[in-house]
Amino acid sequence: MSLSRLLPNFQQCPYPPLSPPPLPSSPPVSAELLLLPRRRVGYTRTAVACCLSAAGQQVVAVVNGTPESVAVTERKEVRLGLPSKGRMSSDTLDLLRDCQLSVKQVNPRQYVAEIPQISNLEVWFQRPKDIVRKLVSGDLDLGIVGFDTYSEYGLGSEDLVIVHEALGYGDCRLSIAIPKYGIFENVNSLKELAQMPQWTPEKPLRVATGFTHLGPKFMKDNGLMHVAFSTADGALEAAPAMGIADAILDLVSSGTTLKENNLKEIEGGVVLNSQAVLVARKESLIQRQEVRNITKEVLERFEAHLRAVGQLTVVANMRGSSAEEVAERVLSQPSLSGLQGPTISPVYCKRNGEVVVDYYAIVICVPKKALYESVQQLRQIGGSGVLVSPLTYIFEEVTPRWQELLLKLNL
Numbered sequence: 001m002s003l004s005r006l007l008p009n010f011q012q013c014p015y016p017p018l019s020p021p022p023l024p025s026s027p028p029v030s031a032e033l034l035l036l037p038r039r040r041v042g043y044t045r046t047a048v049a050c051c052l053s054a055a056g057q058q059v060v061a062v063v064n065g066t067p068e069s070v071a072v073t074e075r076k077e078v079r080l081g082l083p084s085k086g087r088m089s090s091d092t093l094d095l096l097r098d099c100q101l102s103v104k105q106v107n108p109r110q111y112v113a114e115i116p117q118i119s120n121l122e123v124w125f126q127r128p129k130d131i132v133r134k135l136v137s138g139d140l141d142l143g144i145v146g147f148d149t150y151s152e153y154g155l156g157s158e159d160l161v162i163v164h165e166a167l168g169y170g171d172c173r174l175s176i177a178i179p180k181y182g183i184f185e186n187v188n189s190l191k192e193l194a195q196m197p198q199w200t201p202e203k204p205l206r207v208a209t210g211f212t213h214l215g216p217k218f219m220k221d222n223g224l225m226h227v228a229f230s231t232a233d234g235a236l237e238a239a240p241a242m243g244i245a246d247a248i249l250d251l252v253s254s255g256t257t258l259k260e261n262n263l264k265e266i267e268g269g270v271v272l273n274s275q276a277v278l279v280a281r282k283e284s285l286i287q288r289q290e291v292r293n294i295t296k297e298v299l300e301r302f303e304a305h306l307r308a309v310g311q312l313t314v315v316a317n318m319r320g321s322s323a324e325e326v327a328e329r330v331l332s333q334p335s336l337s338g339l340q341g342p343t344i345s346p347v348y349c350k351r352n353g354e355v356v357v358d359y360y361a362i363v364i365c366v367p368k369k370a371l372y373e374s375v376q377q378l379r380q381i382g383g384s385g386v387l388v389s390p391l392t393y394i395f396e397e398v399t400p401r402w403q404e405l406l407l408k409l410n411l
């Protein structure tokens with residue numbers, strides 16, 4: 001079949017490209033299309049194969065002229081799963097953009113995209129829980145999800161590893177909440193909740209939660225004997241008032257939803273604190289050099305950017321007799337030592353036809369919170385012309401989390 005006949009068919013394909021179904025081995029109807037470089041087709045071979053096969057076409061991928069099935073273990077691309085919707089989605093794209101990684105998604109209903117700055121990387125948009133499931137199954141190599149989702153759907157899997165544990169957004173906690181009223185009025189801790197005489201094998205504490213793995217585990221670990229769980233997908237905060245549950249276990253961020261529903265958190269009731277994390281499939285990292293290369297690059301960009309968030313560059317001029325003398329003055333101030341000490345350079349001026357050095361320029365990084373204090377300290381030691389600008393990246397000599405990861409994987 002010719003490319004011109006296949007391509008319109010593919011573009012109109014109503015099916016989102018999903019994991020490749022089992023593919024027949026002959027005839028190689030789409031060989032011509034699958035051999036095209038990814039950028040010319042605009043889709044990866046796997047996406048093409050999925051769509052064609054979903055549309056009833058027979059497909060085999062042809063790699064180096066040899067027909068092969070598109071098996072997960074044989075794929076050459078590295079796959080990163082990103083949240084397709086919900087509150088994690090736009091913050092994740094913002095973080096990537098801040099790290100100069102722009103995700104090219106033609107429209108929100110298209111589930112595969114690419115990041116032009118990193119070749120050989122496929123981005124797949126999925127629901128957060130499916131990202132974790134697909135990391136476990138090997139259909140993805142990397143993913144960004146909340147730590148809560150990783151913990152709930154990863155089921156403590158040894159196959160996954162957290163590459164960056166604090167991406168700086170999606171902050172929330174998984175926490176138990178009970179009504180403020182009735183029999184719970186004077187109950188303020190998990191211990192007090194556990195000791196209430198009301199809970200028996202016949203009439204257990206009824207907890208509504210979407211976290212059906214973490215919930216029972218937490219209750220068991222904390223010695224709560226008589227507990228029964230029910231599950232719902234949202235609006236759990238209504239369950240106690242509706243008489244469906246005694247308590248809920250859900251995510252809390254600002255606490256507004258609990259407050260509006262007359263519920264309260266209790267001491268010892270936080271199961272975990274969560275924020276967005278970068279997760280990888282261990283096997284992919286161990287087996288595939290290209291996964292390690294891309295993981296390292298993404299991690300380095302994240303680390304450098306996140307290290308710089310909250311820091312400012314401060315440049316000031318200072319009169320002095322030598323760089324050392326100026327350095328001593330600067331280092332005598334508690335807020336002016338910068339990341340590794342100040343950079344001090346001579347400022348050359350021309351006086352009476354001669355080049356002289358009366359001033360030194362000092363450059364330091366200071367935390368945003370300490371800016372005003374630092375400017376005051378600079379003035380005290382003779383600083384003038386203070387320039388302040390934001391910092392975008394701080395790349396260190398090594399990437400600490402990468403070193404830790406290699407150690408964890410015995411690489």
Ligand SMILES: Nc1ncnc2c1ncn2[C@@H]1O[C@H](COP(=O)(O)OP(=O)(O)OP(=O)(O)O)[C@@H](O)[C@H]1O
Binds near residue numbers: 129146148254275
């Ligand atoms: N109130 C919140 N504030 C901040 N982050 C939150 C909050 N609730 C959830 N999150 C984080 O955002 C992630 C995604 O939540 P979101 O509500 O967008 O999707 P979801 O509820 O998991 O999916 P769905 O609505 O399809 O069931 C959560 O796993 C958590 O890490």
Ligand SMILES: O=P(O)(O)OC[C@H]1O[C@H](OP(=O)(O)OP(=O)(O)O)[C@H](O)[C@@H]1O
Binds near residue numbers: 233235250251253255
């Ligand atoms: O402490 P708050 O800032 O009030 O946030 C907490 C609420 O946010 C989440 O719900 P979400 O908005 O995701 O709706 P959902 O229940 O449909 O997932 C969570 O399930 C809580 O209901």
Ligand SMILES: [Mg+2]
């Ligand atoms: Mg939600």
